[in-house]
Amino acid sequence: MPSLAGNGRRGGNRALSAPRLRVDSPERAGLDPGELRLLVRDVRAAVERGWAAGAVVVAGRGPVVAVEEATGWAVRYARYDEETGTGVELPPDARVPMTVDTPFDLASLTKLFTAVAAVQQLERGTLGIDARVGAYLPDFTGAAAHGVTVRQLLTHTSGLRPELPLYDAADAAGRLALLRAEEPVGAPGTYCYSDLNMLLLQHLLQRLTGCPLDVLIHGCVTRPLGMTATGFGPCPEAAATEDQRRPWGKADRGMLRGVVHDENAWALGGVAGHAGMFSTGRDLAVFCRALLTGGSYGPARILGPDYVELMLTAPGLGFAVDQPWFMGELAGRGAAGHGGFTGTSLVLDPATGVFLVLLANTVHPRRRPPDNTVRATAATRLHRAVRPL
Template identity: 75%
Template sequence: MPSREPACGCGRSGELSAPRLRRDSPERAGLDSGELRHLAQEVHDLTTGEHPWAAGVVVVAGRGPVIAVEEAAGWAVRYAAHDPETGRVVELPAESRVPMTVDTPFDLASLTKLFTAVAAVQQMERGTLGIDARVGAYLPEFRAAARHGITVRELLTHTSGLRPELPLYDCADDTERLAMLRAEAPLGVPGTYTYSDLNLLLLQYVLERITGRTLDVLIHDGITRPLGMLSTDFGPCPGAAATEDQRRPWAKVDRGMVRGVVHDENAWALGGIAGHAGMFSTGRDLAVFCRTLLAGGSYGPARILGADFVELLLTPPGLGFAVNQPWFMGELAGRGAAGHTGFTGTSLVLDPATDTFLVLLANTVHPRRQPADSSPRAAAATRLARSVIPSPSTT
């Protein structure tokens, strides 16, 4: 692996430092304490009952530089297995369970895409990557992408026409996986939205080609290290919340109970470092990430992006980020809120209009995946939206 080079953008001469996050009261943040008490209670309710939404949940929310809610509920590890014969979960004995804490790391799943997107926009800021450049200009050996003229913008906006995924986990080795990716042509109409992990995988290969460094190094040096996100990296992460008892037929590979290594089967087959999945982080670290973007790319003395390039990331339809999506943003949507969700139960939303952020992390796939239900994410975001106390200038 290439050596890590110094972090980018750490404090230009004459620049003021952006305020760091601090824990304080809702009132200090300009948020209604009653609404946030409801948010905290509803998070606990998500982990109770015979069929909880998730084994465990962490929520971190705030406004400006203030964290007003930081709450953990339930269990990081609750189950030993899923029994396919009875269709029931197998609970661990009480003494073997691991309680959820606000410091518990989670498998971020598709939230990894946001870090890949930021790494790409950093290269745009440096002038080494063109947003409308063709992928084939950087990766001529990716013959199908080159032949169809797929662009970097199309990868970041999921408009390349590539299918959602490929069964890379069934390939014999990396040579076969790479050959499959190189030969993959769009099935959909370019310019039409189709969410696809393959977009961010191709973008990973572009970034690694133009920089000569692997994606984990790029993200560490360019994002997590300058921001002091010490709990954020690609796995393995032994202390992470458990995910799935991963077995066929409900999963795509047979691995047993997964904890501390990436849940996504393709990212696992690729060695755990992938443009679409593979990273682990905590609620507090992701709050720093949100705060950095809300502050125009700076946090403390570090600057990871210029404000114009943050705007490029977050302007509809968003580059890597989803924008104005009520299905998980609730009432935060509709005014420029941006964010993403992850298959394992993770999500984040940042709202530039009110300078608020919400990180909701859960292990909803523990002990096995279920039909997606994002209503708790939307409800949490709605609570935060309703807690915002308008400033005198907006009333």
């Protein structure tokens, strides 16, 4: 086992019972209410100008949820009209308003849960961080032949390309054959964000534990934390995503709600290491709180503090660290988090104990080039809200 790259500064070697989240005033959290009002105003304005059909924002510090707001629509459009380049709105009485309890397709935020499940195995000593993937998956000949390691999967430095067109394979056997044969295209150690890293990690964890990934994450992460609104789909009450059709999509599936948006995760049956989970803002705030307290929430413990620190210390294991493009001014001090293609993101800052969950259905009714300004601005507002406790 390598050095944990830490000295216990985020909680020492012992995880204690951590207070659960409660809703309270910004002042009780050591946050400036004026900045938080601006944060909510900015998100509402972004939805009104068409950044997303709707959004939910949850923010706080320590055990306090100081912001929990919803705006816009969970379902607004019936389809996308490619001739006019606009969404065809549902009648007002058929639309579904956004609420703070609306679940979202998390897209790549799923990777964080896969990463936690992997780091749990590191802590238990059943998985080596610098062990070769081929030692666990010898039939994945592409990765095995190139000596890809567990650390490289978790840090996106395996050299694997961003994705494979698994959705075009004829059947499950064909999809698995593509994954098993896939070889790195880049030099090992070179960063290249890739869904394939988490797909290989999924297969490794399943081979190692004998559990499907959805069962593993439920049993080891979401159930202990009481995250009852979090899991792999289907999730019928979720916010709608896309009228998914070619040429902008990679499959012809129509308007999606409650089923995974990502085409590869869909082709894999909805359970994948890189995408497929659904959750709410409050549940993700619990996830953030557990990590900020060194792996504990209430009486539950999912990781020890040193292993949480290993995940959140640059370059991060599964987590992105200090990325201003979506963390704004929270970046540069050890903030960690992730974004998702459907419009989801979360950021947590161990230095101040703040967390921000911003969920939006930006791909409803159709995907567009991402605009991360809203995410970055919200994180900056939260950073500027921090006051001495």
